[in-house]
Amino acid sequence: MNRYILRRLWLLIPTMFGVSIIVFAVMHLVPGDIVDALLGPDATLDPAARATLRRILGVDTPVYIQYVHWLGGVLHGNLGVSLATRDSVVSILLRALPITMELAVLSTLLAIAVALPLGIVSAIRPHGGLSAAVRFLGLLGLSIPNFWLATVLILVTSVYFGWSPALIYVPLFSDPIGNLRQMLLPILSLSVTLVAVVMRMTRSSMLEVLGQDYMRTARAKGLWEMTITMRHGLKNALIPVITVIGIQFGYLLGGTVVIEQIFGLPGLGWVLLGAISQRDYPVIQGGVLVITMAFILVNLLVDLLYARLDPRIKYG
Amino acid sequence: MAVSADWVSMDPHKASAFASIFAWEQTYQSLVTFDENLQIVPALATSWEVTDPLNYTFKLRQGVLFHNGDEFTADDVVYWKDRLFDPATAAPYKSWFDPITKIDVVDKYTVKVQLQAPYAPLLANLASMRGSAIVPHNATQTDFTKEAIGTGPYKLTNITPKGSYRWEMNTKYWDSNLPYIATADNKLLPEEAAQLAAIQSGAAAYTWLTGESTKQITNKALNVLIGDKAYYYHLQMNCSRAPLSDKRVRQAIGMAINHQEIIDKVIGGFGVLTGPVPTGHTDWYIPVDQLPYKVDIPAAKKLLADANLANGFKTTYKANSGDVNDVATAQVIQQQLKQIGIDMQIIQLDTTLWNSETQPPKSDYDIRLNAATFYPDADGYLYNSYYSTSNFNQTRYNNPQLDSLVTKARQLTDHEARRQIYFQVQNLLLDEMPVVPLWNGKNIEALSPKLKGYRQSYTGRRLFFSQTWLES
Numbered sequence: 042m043n044r045y046i047l048r049r050l051w052l053l054i055p056t057m058f059g060v061s062i063i064v065f066a067v068m069h070l071v072p073g074d075i076v077d078a079l080l081g082p083d084a085t086l087d088p089a090a091r092a093t094l095r096r097i098l099g100v101d102t103p104v105y106i107q108y109v110h111w112l113g114g115v116l117h118g119n120l121g122v123s124l125a126t127r128d129s130v131v132s133i134l135l136r137a138l139p140i141t142m143e144l145a146v147l148s149t150l151l152a153i154a155v156a157l158p159l160g161i162v163s164a165i166r167p168h169g170g171l172s173a174a175v176r177f178l179g180l181l182g183l184s185i186p187n188f189w190l191a192t193v194l195i196l197v198t199s200v201y202f203g204w205s206p207a208l209i210y211v212p213l214f215s216d217p218i219g220n221l222r223q224m225l226l227p228i229l230s231l232s233v234t235l236v237a238v239v240m241r242m243t244r245s246s247m248l249e250v251l252g253q254d255y256m257r258t259a260r261a262k263g264l265w266e267m268t269i270t271m272r273h274g275l276k277n278a279l280i281p282v283i284t285v286i287g288i289q290f291g292y293l294l295g296g297t298v299v300i301e302q303i304f305g306l307p308g309l310g311w312v313l314l315g316a317i318s319q320r321d322y323p324v325i326q327g328g329v330l331v332i333t334m335a336f337i338l339v340n341l342l343v344d345l346l347y348a349r350l351d352p353r354i355k356y357g
Numbered sequence: 358m359a360v361s362a363d364w365v366s367m368d369p370h371k372a373s374a375f376a377s378i379f380a381w382e383q384t385y386q387s388l389v390t391f392d393e394n395l396q397i398v399p400a401l402a403t404s405w406e407v408t409d410p411l412n413y414t415f416k417l418r419q420g421v422l423f424h425n426g427d428e429f430t431a432d433d434v435v436y437w438k439d440r441l442f443d444p445a446t447a448a449p450y451k452s453w454f455d456p457i458t459k460i461d462v463v464d465k466y467t468v469k470v471q472l473q474a475p476y477a478p479l480l481a482n483l484a485s486m487r488g489s490a491i492v493p494h495n496a497t498q499t500d501f502t503k504e505a506i507g508t509g510p511y512k513l514t515n516i517t518p519k520g521s522y523r524w525e526m527n528t529k530y531w532d533s534n535l536p537y538i539a540t541a542d543n544k545l546l547p548e549e550a551a552q553l554a555a556i557q558s559g560a561a562a563y564t565w566l567t568g569e570s571t572k573q574i575t576n577k578a579l580n581v582l583i584g585d586k587a588y589y590y591h592l593q594m595n596c597s598r599a600p601l602s603d604k605r606v607r608q609a610i611g612m613a614i615n616h617q618e619i620i621d622k623v624i625g626g627f628g629v630l631t632g633p634v635p636t637g638h639t640d641w642y643i644p645v646d647q648l649p650y651k652v653d654i655p656a657a658k659k660l661l662a663d664a665n666l667a668n669g670f671k672t673t674y675k676a677n678s679g680d681v682n683d684v685a686t687a688q689v690i691q692q693q694l695k696q697i698g699i700d701m702q703i704i705q706l707d708t709t710l711w712n713s714e715t716q717p718p719k720s721d722y723d724i725r726l727n728a729a730t731f732y733p734d735a736d737g738y739l740y741n742s743y744y745s746t747s748n749f750n751q752t753r754y755n756n757p758q759l760d761s762l763v764t765k766a767r768q769l770t771d772h773e774a775r776r777q778i779y780f781q782v783q784n785l786l787l788d789e790m791p792v793v794p795l796w797n798g799k800n801i802e803a804l805s806p807k808l809k810g811y812r813q814s815y816t817g818r819r820l821f822f823s824q825t826w827l828e829s
Contacts (some may be wrong), residue, residue: 071710072713073707073710074713080449089444091718093445093447137519192548196550208521209542318708
């Protein structure tokens, strides 16, 4: 088991190496560079001054040389500095990552807390009113775009409850209540889709498991209904659910961008989007690496959870 | 305070975007500034004398301290020019000060500025803060993208990219009465709904609003100021490309365009008609009732027929997807041009790509929309954009007559004579149509009822923020 984990972690290195090359190449294929972004639509420079600026910023050399420079820095633990703000990429990511992490973790937890029970109950009574409601809400949750929901939530809560988006971001650990108050609406907007996805998966997976022979056996043994559902039913139904949660969580790490922008939360997605539009290569590289790493780690965690849930699955 | 656009960089000589100026204009100052009527008034210089059109002598304010404790002296003015002209700075607005040949220190508090040719816009350009901020001459090692050292009423601190920045009262400000408000946090909130929510709930004391959000305000206690500002949108045509190189084709497009429809549909009516100098700009602009705009489809079709394009032609419009007005304008104009047989395809590009492709030196476009913010002098709108070899010549318009007129106007010191030439130039442009001026926007600012003493500026900047106070 430990060897398996080590091997998976070891595989991180070639994966991230490959991702970094692809991102670097693709970013440089996109026309325009940081000089165009810095100048903005209002101003222009003569070609000589542009060339000087490119040289100062180090974006005048061939792409592969820029890549080698960047890689050399990374191997020394230095992700470089932002071309636009001269801030170190590490400090930019350290500032942005906790916000996105919190958004992703809390909206996933919220989604699980709501979706699992609803999914289970609607599977147990597949023809009841609740089940119909769950199916309807599931469809609704899947079809409502979260940016639309976010905008509506802002407008409604600001008019009726005097709520406002965070003007000063309060970190979770310095003021948990103030932080949660700021994060509530973003988390709600993000978790709606998630609830729908997890609920539908739980329901269909549970329905499948409930029809299995071993469920009838358990019932014939005279086990308590709750034990049958939770121990024999849910535990077996969870594997596809966890897969979906894992994928959705990974997706959230980069997919919170619209919500971050709407609510003015300077998280990873927003920072990355800004960096892309400004062609701020070091920030893009650093951000993508972090997201890749997180995605791989979450997948590893999901795989390990499989083994815990199903003793037949063994790694080694 | 809510901020609607990202400031990208904070270096006052390298950053040219208006969003950057908004961030640091309480922190840096120049020799002179504007009053409410755009007249030049003292800032770091207390008085100035124009010995002859080539020599300006500035008396500097004494006892001014930079935020790092250095005293402001004549050396800092010299350093300003050195830093701005240094190729390593690559200052986008250096060309506004190109006629300066040298700055001499007369004594600790007096400088003499020498020009190579008479240059009427000099003082206004200094007041504009585009490349004119004065920084301490000892701070050669300071990275101004991260750290701000100026002489202004507020220190700029806690700069978080994509996040926020803080204005902190400069307790040693030279005008000991100012500023009134101790600190102001500025937060980037690009989303209109979020800006509206922030100001309505009282979380923010100040925000800009678009015309559309203004219509959604429900909190009647808010103080919503709607004034004029220079925010000039104009359709540019690439005069180096056929068939747009033909004046008749450009004129036909101009006749097919219904300005009022664009103003109503794109910006909800919050704009005014304008000529090549934005409406309301001191006395440089052509009054709205004298503008020649009139939709005339038959005449437009005839012009096209004269140019052997009776069946119309295909062209493209490159829109900056980062500007909501741009795409909307493109769609309205697409419909309007269809009436005279022009099939205009809209291509959307992200802001950086749009800059790279459609701005000089590449200027790879047929038709595009451009927005100009406040330029201090008519020269900024007319010389820079249309002089044939100017770096700012975005339409590649080339007309020796215009070249000689704008050059002459720049060198005159008599205001009325300059004004007459600029009217002549503007009428020439409205006839030749390398550009179709579409509208000049409104300055919509929403303030908490507690914020008192705020005054708007035509520059669109918050020039008088240090004189506002909060009532509890």
